[in-house]
Amino acid sequence: MLAPVLRQPLQQVSREQIEVLGEVLRDEVNLAVWQRQLPAQVSGFASALLAQGRPLGHSSVLELPSPESEPNLSGLVDTYSDLPGQAAFLQDVSWLISAFACLFDAQRIGVRLRILDKAMCPRFHVDQVPVRLITSYAGVGSEWLAEGVMARRRLGDPTAEPTDAALIERAKTGDVLLAKGEKWIGNEGGGLIHRSPQLPVGQQRLLLTLDWLA
Secondary structure, eight states, X not given: OOOOOOOOOOEEEEESSGGGGGGGGSTTEEEEEEOOOOOHHHHHHHHHHHHTOOOOEEEEEEEOSSTTSOOOOTTSSGGGTTSTTHHHHHHHHHHHHHXXXXXXXXXXXXXXXXXXXXXXXXXOBOOSSSXXXXXXXXXXXXXXXXXXXXXXXXXXXXXXXXXXXXGOXXXXXXXXXXXXXXXXXXXXXXXXXXXXXXXXXXXXXXXXXXXXXX
């Protein structure tokens, strides 16, 4: 019979300095949050994009031979070239992809950019991926729980979810989250417990996620 894996209590770290993203490489950290302020051009483009009132659901897989490879973002927001700040937005997304690839030596990255008008995953859950980058360019940010707030064996049970807002952590617009999932080697049973936020009536969210595929 195999002995249980012993590890330090799981924790989440948040700071305003970009170096915090590297903390996710530590065994005991299953979430690193870079609390950043979006450049005005980027946030302005995101707001203008939502104001168009059109759906957006881009999904693609990028092949990057090396972390220094320039991401091909054609098709991401091509139809919005008339909106001010498009170039700045694309540059920001490209930088996040390059940083993600460099940190994890990723050669295949799943990219999704979506406009949401409701919670995509409203129940607290864990992701079946090694690690995922999550950032809201406009609208409310993702929510998560500190370890121990909810029993993992009851994930998916709405009656087990905390109702006290003080127990639920929430990212702000622009924050960059690196969340470990169940497929990160050594993190089995320790994926970040998180969910999509409920959106206020009439509001939308512009969400970018990156997945480490290989």
